[in-house]
Amino acid sequence: MALSVVASSSSSYSQISVTRQYxxxxxxxxxxxxxxxTSHLHSALRRNQIETFIDYRIQKGGAIWNELVEAIRDSNLFLVIFSENYASSKWCLRELVEIMECKKKNENVIxxxxxxxxxxxxxxxxxxSYQKVFAEHQRSTDRKEVQQWRTALTEAANLSGFHCDYHRYLNVF
Structure with missing residues (x-):
């Protein structure tokens, strides 16, 4: 997917094309x-020729965090699936911080x-369940990082999204 950005100077216009991998x-x-x-969502996206990054695309033997950050920076849209145990994963929380940072840096990111x-x-x-796990995080993790996680969760949860529970099913496609 290519994004076009037009930059202007006092005497000329130039066009820069940015290609995103995902x-x-x-x-x-x-x-x-x-x-x-998530597997059903991923399958639906792929059936519709939507290039999707999901963690099993990480190459074996690769540096996991570096590949995740690269994929995040190379994506246009983020679907954050908040579930009961999402916040128990430091990996998920670190991903979310990176995602929200990308959103702050680029207004085209969704x-x-x-x-x-x-x-x-x-x-x-x-x-x-998030309160319980954050009590544990505060005992075992740097205070500044925990605050970044809390801020990212609050910012993301304040965005318009979808609520899918036992009685109501999300129909994306």
């Missing part, structure tokens, strides 16, 4: 949704939260 980056907690919601079997307010305010 249309969509999916951030999710594997143990919660990998073999259910972040869509999906609240899978969890109330958006639990994510936004870090209550319920």
């Amino acid at each position: 249309d969509v980056f999916i951030s999710f907690r594997g143990e919660d949704t990998r073999n259910s919601f 972040v869509i939260p999906v609240f899978y079997r969890i109330e958006p307010t639990h994510v936004r305010k870090q209550t319920g």
Whole structure:
């Protein structure tokens, strides 16, 4: 997917084409949704020829974090699948911070939260299962990093997204 950016100077215009490798980056907690919601979502995106990054695309033997950051920076749209145990993963939280940083740096980046079997307010305010896990994070993780996670969760949960629970099903396609 190519994005065009027009830059102007006092005497001329120039066009810069930026190519992104992935249309969509999916951030999710594997143990919660990998073999259910996320795999179905990924399949639907692929059937519609939407180039999607999902963690099993990481090359074996590669540096996981470096590949994740590169994929995040090379994506246009982010689907963040918030689930009950999303916040228990430091990897997920670090991904989310990186995603929200990309959004701040580029107004064309789109972040869509999906609240899978969890109330958006639990994510936004870090209550319920998120409150419990953050009590643990505060004991074992740098205070500044924990604050970055909290801020990223709040910012992401304040974006317009989708809520999918036991009684209502998300129809993306």
